[in-house]
Amino acid sequence: METMKLNSVKAKAQTNSSAKARRANRMQQWVTGIILALGGFIISIPFIWMILSAFKPEMEVMQIPPTFLPKEFTLENFVNLFENMNFTVYLRNTIVVVLCSFIGLFLNAMAGYAFAKYQFKGREKLFYLVLATMMIPGQVTMIPVYLILNQLHLTNTMAGIVLPGLVGAFSIFLFRQFMSTIPDELLEAARLDGASEFRLFLQIILPISKPILAVQGILTFIAGWNSFLWPLIIANDESLYTLSVGLSLLKGQYGGNFALQMAGSTFMVVPIVIIFMLFQKHIIEGYTISGMK
Amino acid sequence: MKALNTKTPYFFIAPALLLLGLFSLFPIVVALVISFTDISLESLGDWSTIRFVGLENYLEVFKDPIFMKSLFNTLFYVIIGVPLVIICSLAVALLINFGKARIFRAFRVIFYMPSITNVVAVAVVWSYLYNPQLGLFNYVLNFLHLPSVPWLTDPTMSKVSLIALAVWRGIGVNMIIFLAALQGIPKTYYEAAQLDGATNWKQLTKITLPLLRYAIFFVSITTMIGWLQFFEEPLVMTKGGPLDSTTSVALFIYRNGFQLSNFGYAAAGSFVLFIAIIIITLLQFRLQKKEVDY
Numbered sequence: 001m002e003t004m005k006l007n008s009v010k011a012k013a014q015t016n017s018s019a020k021a022r023r024a025n026r027m028q029q030w031v032t033g034i035i036l037a038l039g040g041f042i043i044s045i046p047f048i049w050m051i052l053s054a055f056k057p058e059m060e061v062m063q064i065p066p067t068f069l070p071k072e073f074t075l076e077n078f079v080n081l082f083e084n085m086n087f088t089v090y091l092r093n094t095i096v097v098v099l100c101s102f103i104g105l106f107l108n109a110m111a112g113y114a115f116a117k118y119q120f121k122g123r124e125k126l127f128y129l130v131l132a133t134m135m136i137p138g139q140v141t142m143i144p145v146y147l148i149l150n151q152l153h154l155t156n157t158m159a160g161i162v163l164p165g166l167v168g169a170f171s172i173f174l175f176r177q178f179m180s181t182i183p184d185e186l187l188e189a190a191r192l193d194g195a196s197e198f199r200l201f202l203q204i205i206l207p208i209s210k211p212i213l214a215v216q217g218i219l220t221f222i223a224g225w226n227s228f229l230w231p232l233i234i235a236n237d238e239s240l241y242t243l244s245v246g247l248s249l250l251k252g253q254y255g256g257n258f259a260l261q262m263a264g265s266t267f268m269v270v271p272i273v274i275i276f277m278l279f280q281k282h283i284i285e286g287y288t289i290s291g292m293k
Numbered sequence: 294m295k296a297l298n299t300k301t302p303y304f305f306i307a308p309a310l311l312l313l314g315l316f317s318l319f320p321i322v323v324a325l326v327i328s329f330t331d332i333s334l335e336s337l338g339d340w341s342t343i344r345f346v347g348l349e350n351y352l353e354v355f356k357d358p359i360f361m362k363s364l365f366n367t368l369f370y371v372i373i374g375v376p377l378v379i380i381c382s383l384a385v386a387l388l389i390n391f392g393k394a395r396i397f398r399a400f401r402v403i404f405y406m407p408s409i410t411n412v413v414a415v416a417v418v419w420s421y422l423y424n425p426q427l428g429l430f431n432y433v434l435n436f437l438h439l440p441s442v443p444w445l446t447d448p449t450m451s452k453v454s455l456i457a458l459a460v461w462r463g464i465g466v467n468m469i470i471f472l473a474a475l476q477g478i479p480k481t482y483y484e485a486a487q488l489d490g491a492t493n494w495k496q497l498t499k500i501t502l503p504l505l506r507y508a509i510f511f512v513s514i515t516t517m518i519g520w521l522q523f524f525e526e527p528l529v530m531t532k533g534g535p536l537d538s539t540t541s542v543a544l545f546i547y548r549n550g551f552q553l554s555n556f557g558y559a560a561a562g563s564f565v566l567f568i569a570i571i572i573i574t575l576l577q578f579r580l581q582k583k584e585v586d587y
Binding site for chain 1: 299303312317318321323324391392400402404409413414415416418419424426432518522525529546556563566567
């Protein structure tokens with residue numbers, strides 16, 4: 001009887017203290033949430049300000065004190081970009097660059113597949129060579145690549161803009177990592193059915209590799225859409241400029257017109273943000289899985 | 294694996310390897326060779342005018358006051374920027390990992406966002422925020438009765454302003470790496486510590502941080518290499534100014550190569566950078582080894 005009483009008192013004390021702990025815990029969760037929300041807001045200020053300013057008329061952006069929401073909502077800046085500033089051309093070039101970089105993605109997948117699933121002479125050495133290219137800083141290759149393209153008469157052409165960044169070691173590495181998990185029996189079965197090696201790759205390997213293709217496809221799209229350095233170096237004519245080169249030109253020529261600049265930036269950033277929001281689960285988790293192993 | 298047509302794998306790797314060879318490996322050789330010559334825009338038409346100058350470019354570059362300035366600036370970026378990026382991304386990752394509600398997943402997206410956006414667009418937006426008269430930052434400071442800051446016009450402040458922008462962009466990717474590493478720590482460690490009555494702070498310093506050692510090492514190496522090549526931010530935002538106070542080594546190379554067309558000179562500068570990156574990386578590996586051995 002005594003001990004039972006004692007036990008119940010103990011239990012009560014325990015639930016009491018655990019309730020206190022739970023309350024403290026919930027408190028901590030709230031504080032963490034509030035700190036992150038504040039940090040997140042600060043991080044987002046440039047985006048918020050960019051989008052709000054893009055819809056203000058030029059006069060309103062020049063006002064001091066600035067308005068927060070556009071007093072007079074206008075699409076004039078965007079219309080201006082496309083009607084007077086050649087953004088149609090830049091957009092077309094950017095789309096061409098993105099499409100070409102998908103060819104590069106395909107080549108990376110092919111190489112990753114061969115490194116994962118074939119035994120051949122020099123396989124290890126060649127793969128290390130591929131990995132070694134990741135260590136080379138862009139600044140070292142920048143000038144020689146320009147000279148090589150010049151020698152091939154590819155400066156000021158779309159091919160010259162696209163070729164230097166077409167394949168990437170990291171992408172080949174990720175494809176190899178993923179494709180080495182595909183069971184060999186599957187390939188053997190298809191070979192017995194008489195499928196050619198290339199058809200095997202197209203019809204069996206690629207469909208199985210959908211998860212890694214999705215991640216890489218999105219990253220390729222983002223990289224292509226954002227491509228800046230090679231178009232800047234290689235393109236002399238405005239007719240070959242991509243959106244980012246065009247935007248930096250806009251910054252130089254219309255330095256005072258911030259509404260126009262913000263519209264240009266919004267046009268560059270928002271499509272990427274939307275795509276990222278839609279696929280963020282794939283990107284972040286794909287990154288985690290493939291990057292850390 | 295069955296004996297196949299031995300040519301097949303080579304067919305698969307050929308396109309990618311050819312391109313990598315032509316645009317990554319071969320250029321290293323070219324860069325090394327031309328760094329010993331006086332090749333410039335004029336000599337592109339007539340190769341016979343190119344002269345072999347030995348180590349002259351390398352000696353010249355160390356006498357160049359702008360190069361020395363860019364070296365100093367790059368060290369400034371690295372010494373301040375790298376720890377800031379690591380601390381901020383680690384802090385954000387720890388906070389997000391601590392949260393249990395679903396809303397915390399949304400924060401991953403928000404903090405990751407700056408790193409996928411176009412660098413030119415970002416620089417354009419930040420130039421507007423930094424604008425001395427019309428910018429939001431100075432407006433907020435004045436609103437709080439604080440004096441305006443010469444964000445991009447003061448030699449030291451302009452470096453700090455570029456670092457702020459680059460830290461903002463750099464948090465996302467590193468945060469994801471830290472989050473992945475945090476999720477890899479077995480929950481049982483924490484459960485055991487809680488049974489022993491360890492505080493949150495104790496758990497952080499005795500369990501989490503020691504186990505994150507490799508992730509921190511990985512992030513600091515990649516971040517360091519990235520910041521040694523700091524380039525696009527000063528190129529688009531300040532063009533290296535005012536008075537070359539924001540010119541980085543990478544921007545120095547770009548300018549000598551493509552604006553002044555001194556290809557040989559620029560190539561010599563790029564090799565100095567390359568060697569510096571290799572030495573610093575090796576040093577870090579050394580330090581890490583010592584730390585693990587204790």
